[in-house]
Amino acid sequence: MTYSLTDDHRQIQDLVRRVAREKVALRADDIDRTAEYPEDMYALLRELGLFTVPFPQQYGGTGSMLSACIAVEELGRVCYNTAYLLVVQWIPFGALLAGGTPEQRERYLPGLASGQLRAAFSTTEPQSGSDVQGIRTKATPVAGGYRLDGAKIWCTNSHVADFILVAAKTAGTDGKAEISLFIVDKGMRGFEVGRKEDKMGARGIPSCPLFFDDVFIPEHNRLGSAGNQGFKVVMEAFNQSRPIIAARGVGLAQGALDHATEFIQNRAAFGQKVSDFQGVRWMIADMAMQTEAARQLVYRAASLVDAGVAGRELAPIAAMAKCFATDVAMRVATDAVQLFGAAGISAEYPINRYFRDAKVLQIIEGTNQIQRNIIAGSVLGKPQRR
Numbered sequence: 001m002t003y004s005l006t007d008d009h010r011q012i013q014d015l016v017r018r019v020a021r022e023k024v025a026l027r028a029d030d031i032d033r034t035a036e037y038p039e040d041m042y043a044l045l046r047e048l049g050l051f052t053v054p055f056p057q058q059y060g061g062t063g064s065m066l067s068a069c070i071a072v073e074e075l076g077r078v079c080y081n082t083a084y085l086l087v088v089q090w091i092p093f094g095a096l097l098a099g100g101t102p103e104q105r106e107r108y109l110p111g112l113a114s115g116q117l118r119a120a121f122s123t124t125e126p127q128s129g130s131d132v133q134g135i136r137t138k139a140t141p142v143a144g145g146y147r148l149d150g151a152k153i154w155c156t157n158s159h160v161a162d163f164i165l166v167a168a169k170t171a172g173t174d175g176k177a178e179i180s181l182f183i184v185d186k187g188m189r190g191f192e193v194g195r196k197e198d199k200m201g202a203r204g205i206p207s208c209p210l211f212f213d214d215v216f217i218p219e220h221n222r223l224g225s226a227g228n229q230g231f232k233v234v235m236e237a238f239n240q241s242r243p244i245i246a247a248r249g250v251g252l253a254q255g256a257l258d259h260a261t262e263f264i265q266n267r268a269a270f271g272q273k274v275s276d277f278q279g280v281r282w283m284i285a286d287m288a289m290q291t292e293a294a295r296q297l298v299y300r301a302a303s304l305v306d307a308g309v310a311g312r313e314l315a316p317i318a319a320m321a322k323c324f325a326t327d328v329a330m331r332v333a334t335d336a337v338q339l340f341g342a343a344g345i346s347a348e349y350p351i352n353r354y355f356r357d358a359k360v361l362q363i364i365e366g367t368n369q370i371q372r373n374i375i376a377g378s379v380l381g382k383p384q385r386r
């Protein structure tokens with residue numbers, strides 16, 4: 001399948017690129033240094049109507065994953081944290097759209113699309129991240145709903161979220177434990193958001209632990225219908241939103257390349273510009289080549305989603321896009337720091353921010369080892385245990 005950018009895609013690209021350069025770039029270092037949630041950037045994205053981009057047209061969106069990737073890439077090129085504001089909103093959106101009841105969609109999606117509501121998504125617990133089946137938070141059925149008990153960690157955006165989608169174990173119809181998602185609204189009795197992590201990267205959007213002490217969750221706050229179909233549907237939906245995560249890698253790599261290029265053209269050594277050394281030129285060539293390859297893979301994965309490709313056909317391509325683009329982001333950011341020399345280590349220059357943020361990308365939303373497991377599984381099938 002081939003793809004090309006339409007006028008609509010280019011329009012979004014032009015708009016976001018201009019805003020990113022003129023407004024977002026100026027705030028990027030400050031957000032990282034202070035680790036303060038950027039309310040001004042949130043207001044800017046809201047004003048521009050960007051939260052609605054991937055939403056179906058009935059919510060005022062484009063319904064296009066490729067458009068969403070382009071917006072994230074352009075913001076991520078100058079500021080990881082501002083791009084994250086979109087992504088962190090779109091994860092619960094994807095879950096609700098795929099697995100929510102009509103009433104749940106009606107209740108939450110218009111607010112998420114406009115940016116009036118903020119949300120978060122939480123599966124990770126102290127003893128289990130990649131291994132989602134290892135979660136211990138449990139939802140016990142009671143009259144009219146459930147009682148939620150347990151604790152989570154690393155829930156990004158939770159401190160400002162109006163609601164959080166929380167994964168918990170509950171007894172299935174056959175008596176076996178199954179995982180479901182519960183909508184925990186801000187202020188529910190017994191629910192607390194803990195102190196924010198002091199993070200190496202992604203510093204502007206806090207990640208916090210969550211505590212649930214006998215929290216009553218009404219039946220209509222369980223995502224989808226009973227039975228863990230709801231959770232399975234949501235996991236499927238995450239394949240579709242994976243290109244957005246990958247687009248952050250492309251934006252980050254491009255931004256690191258931009259900074260490195262500017263620096264070496266203005267730095268001299270041994271009587272010539274650093275950008276004139278052949279060894280350095282080849283490094284830049286490799287960085288540009290990898291970034292473009294990542295971009296093409298991400299755009300292709302997004303275009304497949306837009307063309308309605310799903311399930312097993314999409315999963316390995318989406319995993320390749322996430323894994324490749326974020327590995328490229330790490331490599332390009334590492335080389336960019338190298339090209340800055342000692343200035344790359346100094347907080348005076350922005351490049352070490354790219355390096356720290358790139359590392360986060362290889363870990364979140366399914367580590368890159370987990371993505372490789374998905375890809376290998378599509379080639380070799382499941383490993384056979386003897």
Ligand SMILES: Cc1cc2nc3c(=O)[nH]c(=O)nc-3n(C[C@H](O)[C@H](O)[C@H](O)COP(=O)(O)OP(=O)(O)OC[C@H]3O[C@@H](n4cnc5c(N)ncnc54)[C@H](O)[C@@H]3O)c2cc1C
Binds near residue numbers: 128129153154368370
């Ligand atoms: C900045 C940040 C934001 C986050 N935000 C959220 C959020 O909003 N909501 C949320 O629920 N979680 C969030 N997380 C948590 C994140 O999803 C987990 O950290 C991630 O899934 C990995 O889990 P873990 O840290 O427990 O590592 P583990 O799963 O313990 O893995 C440790 C190491 O072992 C490797 N590994 C594990 N299993 C396998 C395997 N089968 N094959 C090969 N290697 C394997 C991993 O890749 C990793 O390198 C966030 C994390 C960070 C850093």
